[in-house]
Amino acid sequence: MDHTRRGALAGGAFALSVATAGCLDFAAGDGPQGPEGTPATLTCEDDEFVRLDRPFEDSVTETLVETGETTVELSTEGATETYGQSLRLVLRNTGNAPAATLGESAYSLQRETAEGWLDVRGSTSGEGVELPRAEASLGTSSAYSWDVTLTESGIADAVDGVDLAVCPPLGDGTYRFVYWGLVDAPPIGAEFELVG
Structure with a gap:
């Protein structure tokens, strides 16, 4: 050679x-590039960013909620999730009657801050947007399931037909998924720690 x-x-x-x-x-x-721990608030450098409003007033029930007719349970794989991996959740009707809902997109993905829980998502158009709501029925032994990639783009793209962004970037800290689409029942949520 x-x-x-x-x-x-x-x-x-x-x-x-x-x-x-x-x-x-x-x-x-x-990895996560946003603020770590529990920030004072979520601040976005994009002046056109309008954060999603909190569409519910009630406090969030964890894991299990009774509706007027049935019982609904929210489950997740774990309490610690890694940036870039999938957050898998299932909302299951475990009772004996259908549960009226507002569809699969009626959820918030929030971060804990000193001023309370804030949705990490919003619009970059300078105007607020609303998530799609569609009256639906979650039958007995039926479920909604979500598989959300824990990145800024994965979270922003998880709702079809709505142009969303995540701002500021995700950081290590406490988050929660809240399904607020149960009619005549409080919102149900699951907290998790996001790590790099």
């Missing part, structure tokens, strides 16, 4: 570029 100085230099440069590519990707930030 014929080795030349030019070939050795080219091979060394290629090996160096491969070795540093992973470092550059890590330095560029593949």
Whole structure:
């Protein structure tokens, strides 16, 4: 095999570029880049960003809720989720009668702040938006299920037909998924810790 100085230099440069590519990707930030812990509030640098309003007044019930006719349970895989992984949740009618709902998109994804729970999503159009609501019935032994990728784009793209964004970026801290679409019942939620 014929080795030349030019070939050795080219091979060394290629090996160096491969070795540093992973470092550059890590330095560029593949993990959560937002505020850590419990921030005072959620602040967005985009002046056109309008955060989703909280569409419910009642306090959030955890795991199990009684409607007028039946029982509904919200379950999740764990209490700690990793940035970039999927948050999997199931809302199941475990009772003996159908549950009236406002459809699968009637949920909030909130972050705990010093001023309370705030939705991480909003519109970048300068105007507020509402999530789609459609009267539906969750039959006995039926369920709604969500599989939301825990990245800014994954959360923003989880609701079809609505142009949403997440701002500021996600950071390590306490979050909760709240389904507020049960008619004649309080919202039901599940808290989780997001880690990098």
